[in-house]
Amino acid sequence: MKRVLSVATSDSGAGAGIQADLKAFLRCGVYGTTAVVATTAQNTVGVTDIYPFPPGVAVGQIEAVAEDIGVDAVKTGMLFNAGIISAVAGAVRRLGLPNLVVDPVMVAESGAELLEPAAVETYKEELFPLARVLTPNVNEAFALLGEPVDEGGIEDCAAALLELGPEAVVVTGGHTSAGADLLYDGLRFERIEGPVHSSQNTHGAGCTHSSALASFLARGFGLLEAARRAREVASEAVGYGLAEIGAGAGPVHALGGVLERGGR
Numbered sequence: 001m002k003r004v005l006s007v008a009t010s011d012s013g014a015g016a017g018i019q020a021d022l023k024a025f026l027r028c029g030v031y032g033t034t035a036v037v038a039t040t041a042q043n044t045v046g047v048t049d050i051y052p053f054p055p056g057v058a059v060g061q062i063e064a065v066a067e068d069i070g071v072d073a074v075k076t077g078m079l080f081n082a083g084i085i086s087a088v089a090g091a092v093r094r095l096g097l098p099n100l101v102v103d104p105v106m107v108a109e110s111g112a113e114l115l116e117p118a119a120v121e122t123y124k125e126e127l128f129p130l131a132r133v134l135t136p137n138v139n140e141a142f143a144l145l146g147e148p149v150d151e152g153g154i155e156d157c158a159a160a161l162l163e164l165g166p167e168a169v170v171v172t173g174g175h176t177s178a179g180a181d182l183l184y185d186g187l188r189f190e191r192i193e194g195p196v197h198s199s200q201n202t203h204g205a206g207c208t209h210s211s212a213l214a215s216f217l218a219r220g221f222g223l224l225e226a227a228r229r230a231r232e233v234a235s236e237a238v239g240y241g242l243a244e245i246g247a248g249a250g251p252v253h254a255l256g257g258v259l260e261r262g263g264r
């Protein structure tokens, strides 16, 4: 069983964050472990509190997991501030953790700010250069580059993001009309297409995608195949999204397809 570590934040509503990551790991056939760096008081409607732990709390969890269980891939999600990003980057480098997927979480589906603005520079200087893949959505790509991204300009945007140091970039397309993800590895652009669901129940789609991508890299798939499978898993989770949970954008359901195919 391959082992994938999520370094991310708790979502009390369990649609996104650490909770979504564990569901995605189960869906993708890997053993998931977690380093919780902060908590949010959050539901499908909004975020009412963010409580970041001191950076050393993240490092202690990463070391405990790495020393005993081991790590075949790492996914980072909401890291919230510069101190946490810097500590996580230091631990990943020192422990030589492989297959780092960085999901630069900045804004929740509900509109809440999930990253202190001053932390963007720390991301660029310390964590992005360690990443095997960076997985912004189009809005995060815009915020990172500081310039508007229209749908025709996503290739230029992916190329500019690659300059920040990751080995590859997947700009996720959930907020575009075509709904395709775009992979760029410095050599080729690959559009990753698939079904587009009209569902509003997308809370946690990005977390599910980056966790699935890390899982498939841990399992040894090449980057393009891992990215294709990650889109399939995220898209299916959106398709089975749970409208009946909460009054806002419902949580994705990573295991919906598996349970239905199993006849339950």
Ligand SMILES: Nc1ncnc2c1ncn2[C@@H]1O[C@H](COP(=O)(O)OP(=O)(O)OP(=O)(O)O)[C@@H](O)[C@H]1O
Pocket (backbone or CB within 6 Å): 016, 107, 108, 109, 136, 137, 138, 172, 173, 174, 175, 179, 180, 181, 195, 196, 197, 198, 199, 202, 203, 204, 205, 206, 207, 209, 230, 231, 234, 235, 236, 238, 239
């Ligand atoms: N309506 C949809 N139908 C099919 N696939 C979708 C849909 N929305 C998102 N996806 C897929 O889910 C993954 C995450 O994409 P998205 O761009 O929505 O991330 P995000 O905005 O970071 O998510 P989040 O809502 O968790 O912040 C991508 O692979 C994307 O293609």
Ligand SMILES: Cc1ncc(CO)c(N)n1
Pocket (backbone or CB within 6 Å): 008, 009, 010, 011, 016, 017, 018, 040, 042, 077, 078, 105, 107, 108, 109, 114, 203, 204, 205, 206, 207
């Ligand atoms: C904890 C957490 N991580 C990530 C996201 C992004 O969807 C969220 N809303 N909450």
